[in-house]
Structures are given as structure tokens and as C-alpha cells.
Amino acid sequence: MTALLTVEDLDVRYGDAQALFGVDVTVEAGETLAVIGANGAGKSTLLKTIAGLLRPGRGRIRFDGRDITGLPAHRRAPLGIALVPEGRRLFPSLTVEENLLIGAGLAKARPDRIYELFPHLVALRRRGAGLLSGGEQQAVAIGRALMSDPRLLLLDEVSLGLAPIVVKQLYAVLPAITAAGTTVLLVEQDVNQALAAADRVQCLLEGRVALEAAAGDVSRAAVTRAYFGV
Numbered sequence: 445m446t447a448l449l450t451v452e453d454l455d456v457r458y459g460d461a462q463a464l465f466g467v468d469v470t471v472e473a474g475e476t477l478a479v480i481g482a483n484g485a486g487k488s489t490l491l492k493t494i495a496g497l498l499r500p501g502r503g504r505i506r507f508d509g510r511d512i513t514g515l516p517a518h519r520r521a522p523l524g525i526a527l528v529p530e531g532r533r534l535f536p537s538l539t540v541e542e543n544l545l546i547g548a549g550l551a552k553a554r555p556d557r558i559y560e561l562f563p564h565l566v567a568l569r570r571r572g573a574g575l576l577s578g579g580e581q582q583a584v585a586i587g588r589a590l591m592s593d594p595r596l597l598l599l600d601e602v603s604l605g606l607a608p609i610v611v612k613q614l615y616a617v618l619p620a621i622t623a624a625g626t627t628v629l630l631v632e633q634d635v636n637q638a639l640a641a642a643d644r645v646q647c648l649l650e651g652r653v654a655l656e657a658a659a660g661d662v663s664r665a666a667v668t669r670a671y672f673g674v
């Protein structure tokens with residue numbers, strides 16, 4: 445396999461507070477990697493840095509063999525990196541379809557494929573995004589990111605604040621997304637969901653990688669140790 449994304453020795457700080465310490469991450473083309481960890485472990489910081497929204501103090505980020513460490517976010521998106529941010533960040537006064545079209549950027553993409561992935565959005569296409577349930581909003585946020593047909597989809601805590609059944613429905617679309625050629629890097633606090641969805645898992649503990657394993661053969665005890673640091 446070839447690495448689509450390589451993060452090497454990444455340090456990220458917020459002023460005096462350091463959030464990531466020497467973090468290494470590799471995502472192979474076609475796989476799904478889940479980064480798990482407790483509140484404040486640094487998961488969102490990692491995704492934001494990969495998307496170009498935060499600058500690392502040290503380290504390198506390579507995408508498809510190219511060093512993108514110094515590239516701003518708006519120049520990473522056209523390379524094929526799309527972020528679904530924590531909290532979804534839709535435009536609440538715009539309709540579902542308008543939110544999707546914004547994700548296409550300058551490309552003239554149609555939302556048809558998104559409606560195939562999330563058929564329940566068809567009936568909601570003219571509804572204001574602010575009027576949707578949390579799960580519907582998350583579907584729109586994922587759909588918006590997919591409008592640019594990204595090579596790497598970064599998913600920040602899809603499950604946050606949603607009922608388990610809704611989380612399950614959202615995760616059920618992942619196989620279709622990866623089958624279409626998009627590689628997925630997701631971060632989750634929900635360990636069971638992450639293990640079910642991913643090929644590999646990496647656990648962050650207080651800004652450091654505490655565990656890396658194939659999702660299929662990692663023990664619960666090892667995950668618990670790495671997650672809580674006990």
C-alpha cells in the first residue's frame with residue numbers, strides 16, 4: 445500500500461499550552477483510520493492541523509508524496525483534503541441544498557451522489573439547515589465535504605451529541621464512501637464505533653500516540669489502557 449497522508453513528529457501549541465507532542469500518523473490510500481482518545485487528547489487539533497487550520501510548531505505533513513506543511517487550508521482543499529468539523533458548522537439560514545453546493549466550491553458538482561448516500565435528505569433539500577435534527581445536520585455536513593469528491597475525508601466526532609441509532613445510520617454510509625475511492629481519517633470518543641468502522645486505530649493520550657493497532661485484533665484492555673492512561 446502507499447501512504448496517502450504522512451504526519452511526522454508533529455508538535456502543536458496554543459500559546460503556552462502544547463496540545464500535540466511528536467505525533468506520527470500514516471494513512472494508507474483506501475483505508476479507514478480511527479484516532480480515538482478522551483476529551484482534550486488532541487484529536488481535533490490533529491485534524492485541524494492536517495486541514496491547514498493550525499500551524500505546527502514542529503513536524504511535517506505529506507499528502508500524496510508532497511510536503512504540504514506550509515500550505516494554507518484553502519490550498520489544501522483543492523488537493524483533495526476535506527474536513528467535517530466538530531459541531532458541523534453549517535450555514536443555518538441556508539437550505540440543505542445550498543449548504544451542499546457550497547461544498548462544491550468552484551467545481552460544478554451536482555448533489556445527486558449525496559442524495560444517493562443520504563436519501564432522507566432529498567425531502568429536506570429546501571429546508572433551512574438550522575431547522576434540521578442533529579443527525580440530519582451531520583449528514584449534510586458530511587455531504588458538503590463530499591461534494592468536492594475528496595481523496596481524504598477528515599471526520600471530527602460524527603457521534604457527538606447524537607443518539608446511538610443515529611450514529612449507526614451515519615457510519616453505515618462509510619463503506620460506500622471508501623468504495624468510491626475516498627480515504628477516511630476519523631476521530632472519535634466512541635471507541636466501539638471507531639473500532640467497528642476502521643481498519644486501524646490509533647489512540648491519543650494527552651497529546652501523544654499511546655497505541656496503534658489493527659482494529660480487528662486489538663484487545664479491549666489495551667484500548668482502555670491507552671485511552672485512559674491507566
Ligand SMILES: Nc1ncnc2c1ncn2[C@@H]1O[C@H](COP(=O)(O)OP(=O)(O)OP(=O)(O)O)[C@@H](O)[C@H]1O
Nearest residue numbers: 458461463481482483484485486487488489490633
Ligand atoms: N483554541 C484553543 N486554545 C487553547 N487551548 C486549546 C484550544 N483548543 C484546544 N485546546 C487545548 O488543546 C488540547 C487538545 O484539544 P482538542 O480539542 O484537540 O482535543 P480533542 O481530543 O479533540 O477533545 P474534544 O473531544 O474535547 O474535542 C486540550 O488541552 C485543549 O484544552
